[in-house]
Amino acid sequence: MGRWIPLWLPGETSHARAVDVLLVGLLISTLLVLTLLFYLLLRFAIHYRAGNVAANRDHRIRKSWYLEATWTVATMVAFLVLFVWGARLYLNLYDVPKDALPIYIVAKQWMWQAQHVGGQREINEVHVPVGRTVRLIMSSKDVIHSFFIPAFRVKHDVLPGRAEGIWFEPERAGVFHLFCAEYCGTDHSRMMGRIVVMSQPAFEQWLARQDTDGTLAAQGEKLFRQFGCSGCHTAGAAVRAPLLDGLYGKAVPLADGTMETADERYLRDSILQPRSQIAAGYEPLMPSFAGRISEGELIAIVAYIKSLGATGRQP
Amino acid sequence: MSDAPSYLTADNRLRSWFLTTDHKRVAILYFATITLFFFVGGAAATVIRLELMTPQGDLVTSDVYNRMFTMHGVVMVWFFLIPSIPATLGNFVVPLMIGARDLAFPRLNLLSWYLFLIGGLTTLYAVFVGGIDTGWTFYTPFSTMYSNSHVVLAVTGVFIAGFSSILTGLNFIVTIHRLRAPGLTWYRLPLFLWSLYATAVILVLATPVLAMTLLLVALDRFAGIGIFDPAKGGDPLLFQHLFWFYSHPAVYIMILPGMGVVSELISCFSRKPIFGYKFVAWSAIAIAVAGFFVWGHHMFVSGQSVFAGLVFSFMSFIVAVPSAIKVFNWTATLHKGWIRFDAPMLYALAFIGLFTTGGLTGLFLACLAYDVYVTDTYFVVAHFHYIMVGGMVTAYFGGLHYWWPKITGRMYPEYWARAAAILIFFGFNMTFFPQFVLGVLGMPRRYHVYLPEFQVWHVMSSFGASILAVAYLLPLLYLGWSLFFGRRAPANPWGATGLEWQTPSPPPTYNFETTPSVTRRPYDYSVSGQAHAQNA
Numbered sequence: 001m002g003r004w005i006p007l008w009l010p011g012e013t014s015h016a017r018a019v020d021v022l023l024v025g026l027l028i029s030t031l032l033v034l035t036l037l038f039y040l041l042l043r044f045a046i047h048y049r050a051g052n053v054a055a056n057r058d059h060r061i062r063k064s065w066y067l068e069a070t071w072t073v074a075t076m077v078a079f080l081v082l083f084v085w086g087a088r089l090y091l092n093l094y095d096v097p098k099d100a101l102p103i104y105i106v107a108k109q110w111m112w113q114a115q116h117v118g119g120q121r122e123i124n125e126v127h128v129p130v131g132r133t134v135r136l137i138m139s140s141k142d143v144i145h146s147f148f149i150p151a152f153r154v155k156h157d158v159l160p161g162r163a164e165g166i167w168f169e170p171e172r173a174g175v176f177h178l179f180c181a182e183y184c185g186t187d188h189s190r191m192m193g194r195i196v197v198m199s200q201p202a203f204e205q206w207l208a209r210q211d212t213d214g215t216l217a218a219q220g221e222k223l224f225r226q227f228g229c230s231g232c233h234t235a236g237a238a239v240r241a242p243l244l245d246g247l248y249g250k251a252v253p254l255a256d257g258t259m260e261t262a263d264e265r266y267l268r269d270s271i272l273q274p275r276s277q278i279a280a281g282y283e284p285l286m287p288s289f290a291g292r293i294s295e296g297e298l299i300a301i302v303a304y305i306k307s308l309g310a311t312g313r314q315p
Numbered sequence: 316m317s318d319a320p321s322y323l324t325a326d327n328r329l330r331s332w333f334l335t336t337d338h339k340r341v342a343i344l345y346f347a348t349i350t351l352f353f354f355v356g357g358a359a360a361t362v363i364r365l366e367l368m369t370p371q372g373d374l375v376t377s378d379v380y381n382r383m384f385t386m387h388g389v390v391m392v393w394f395f396l397i398p399s400i401p402a403t404l405g406n407f408v409v410p411l412m413i414g415a416r417d418l419a420f421p422r423l424n425l426l427s428w429y430l431f432l433i434g435g436l437t438t439l440y441a442v443f444v445g446g447i448d449t450g451w452t453f454y455t456p457f458s459t460m461y462s463n464s465h466v467v468l469a470v471t472g473v474f475i476a477g478f479s480s481i482l483t484g485l486n487f488i489v490t491i492h493r494l495r496a497p498g499l500t501w502y503r504l505p506l507f508l509w510s511l512y513a514t515a516v517i518l519v520l521a522t523p524v525l526a527m528t529l530l531l532v533a534l535d536r537f538a539g540i541g542i543f544d545p546a547k548g549g550d551p552l553l554f555q556h557l558f559w560f561y562s563h564p565a566v567y568i569m570i571l572p573g574m575g576v577v578s579e580l581i582s583c584f585s586r587k588p589i590f591g592y593k594f595v596a597w598s599a600i601a602i603a604v605a606g607f608f609v610w611g612h613h614m615f616v617s618g619q620s621v622f623a624g625l626v627f628s629f630m631s632f633i634v635a636v637p638s639a640i641k642v643f644n645w646t647a648t649l650h651k652g653w654i655r656f657d658a659p660m661l662y663a664l665a666f667i668g669l670f671t672t673g674g675l676t677g678l679f680l681a682c683l684a685y686d687v688y689v690t691d692t693y694f695v696v697a698h699f700h701y702i703m704v705g706g707m708v709t710a711y712f713g714g715l716h717y718w719w720p721k722i723t724g725r726m727y728p729e730y731w732a733r734a735a736a737i738l739i740f741f742g743f744n745m746t747f748f749p750q751f752v753l754g755v756l757g758m759p760r761r762y763h764v765y766l767p768e769f770q771v772w773h774v775m776s777s778f779g780a781s782i783l784a785v786a787y788l789l790p791l792l793y794l795g796w797s798l799f800f801g802r803r804a805p806a807n808p809w810g811a812t813g814l815e816w817q818t819p820s821p822p823p824t825y826n827f828e829t830t831p832s833v834t835r836r837p838y839d840y841s842v843s844g845q846a847h848a849q850n851a
Contacts, residue, residue: 004771005771005772006756006771007752007756008756009755009756018684019684019688022682022684022685023679023685023755026685030675030676030678030679033671034671034672034675037646037667037668037671038668040646040649041646041649041664041667041668044646044649044650044652044654045649045656045664048585048649048651048653048654049654049655049656050586050653050655055651056651057651057652057653058651064590064591064594064647067647068591068594068640068644071639071643072636072639072640075636075639076636079632079636079678080632082632082678082682083628083629083632085684086628086682086684086685086686087625087628087629087683087684088684089683090615090625090683090687092684093687094621142456142460142461143457143460143461144454144456144551144617146691148691148757151757153684153687155616155687155688155691156616156618156687157616157617157618159545159551159552159617159618160551161545162545177757177766179757179759181690181692181759181760182454182691183381183450183454183457183760183761184457185457185461186378186381186448187377188381188761188762188763189372189377189759189762189763189765190377190764272545273548290546290548
């Protein structure tokens, strides 16, 4: 029957299976309540129907607060359990494991573009290796989209002007659906793609087969010069600007006294809206690059700055 | 009883209808208007369900499909559900239930109908000149920068109708505070009035935020102020916060009046005082207050902060508690009752089952990790139709049948009405239950074309929808018939206790010859069906 009338979509990651257990928990509590309710409705409706003189009736108003208190407290306790359960799994989604493999996603009406660290690009397909945590860094060129892989039970909106991330760890090779889940215009329903999960060696071979214009970081380095970033952000430049070597992942003290971790989102925001986060000790001189730099260029430059790790350059 | 002419026959000139300040006539004007909009919205739903019979887009183009679901949402939410019970049944029975001659501001009441009509016609005009394709949620920056459809026109219609909501809300609040009959204390108010009071508070506090938000959308589209445009330093998520700050409370605008109607029906047809009156009354207020702090549960995957996600999830569980309290109290009311199964009661029982199913599946969506999976899928579509259609529309039909004799002075044909109620219940479940399954299988909403594996559930849903469509047409026919050929209704056909039943059906223009004085709590039913009127 499963073939003709699909009833279930198997979860393909450990997170997906944890979400499915949560579903079982939700279903059991729901069915318990509904069964009890429908039993009582049916029983009362039949037994106390008008004309059934056999039923024992008594209309005196009784104190009802203990009943009220019981069902209110019971409901709250059950809700609290479900809240904590769902919240713990949700926090999991935002706790990205170390050493995740970054892949950059750019959404536009009506396609998904993916770019790997090595510079490989693909459209409406994302190739990923088995057994490795994959972290997607996603942004949109136009409207809000939403990146949704049902088999992995993950979904996140993709916004213009912002980098949003999700992660997953595929466990077996296979091809899984990718949908756009946020309505984005005419061909929203055709904005579909495939997540192709391959064994590690097959993935390496696939990467090697693709044409690239150099790694993402190498492309970024070129752009870093083209956009004039290097005029200020290098040692000995005429204008004093923060040096970017070893910046990625560090805590940066800001002029307003707060600290901010220099992650992808911080780097993007600093390029697009430099005045919003001024590094402590520097003049707010940098112009905004919003509108002058494309999503793809931004990704490459961020990848380049990331590559300027503390221990020297790495791809 | 007096020989004064009823409000229907008092003055038959057209002018006297369109310039009336009689709350009962304004209710009739609203009733005619929202019935029209109900069938307009229903026509759009029909196109949607027909298109989804097959996975390919073979009936209409994607652009037409997108305009259909947008029109369905906009019309049903703002031009049917929000005014449905308050502006028709509420308008008609609020003054009658509190022993008043009219609402506090009768001319404001007429103005709110005109604003509603102008707003509705503006939106319909937007549909006829090409439609709007943003979805009823108008998400930016799609609505502000990318949509080529008539966004500003449609938004203007909703904006105008919003003022009608605010005026109705104001009118109800002042009326319930100031015009209660002598002896009618707050704890003697029928629960329908507690519900409408809570609804009115939300209408007054939340609707201005919608108006402001829609104004910003229009300004962004016209003048490019860029408040939602990230390239100009704006934030598209700001729109979602503002929109849901109105639209989540609006969900309670759309369900609280239904809960009020059901409290009346359950008590009347089980011939018993409502169980836990104060708990049911205050739970309406609790829903109205807590409902203002849950909007972020529409945005768990939008990129709002994780902390905000936790707070909104927690609050969403909290707001479900008073709803649960109501369901338990209604069920307890049936215990030891003398239960009659007239059509209004069938609707009330259907409401309890469908609303509870909708509410419990709401917990799935309040639950963070599960929401990440099923948000923006058919699960959400199924969930809110169980609340809005299974809940509110069912309660609306229940209330309509219950007060029909009072409104028209005629009885409706009971067997037809029962048949329609049962048909609606089955047609509804067959339409929307398959959509829960589609959601759990991962099918996103607002999809014109879809993968073939989902087809079987869509076919089931469309089949159910055709039953539902017939079931919704039935009341139009037999209620229309009863207007002319129905048995004349007595003043109090259900033997109910409320003040509205102590005046003739249909009531005279001034409702009561002498202002009644209230001596009893509501729902004073005794064993085997005796009832004591509130003013007896």
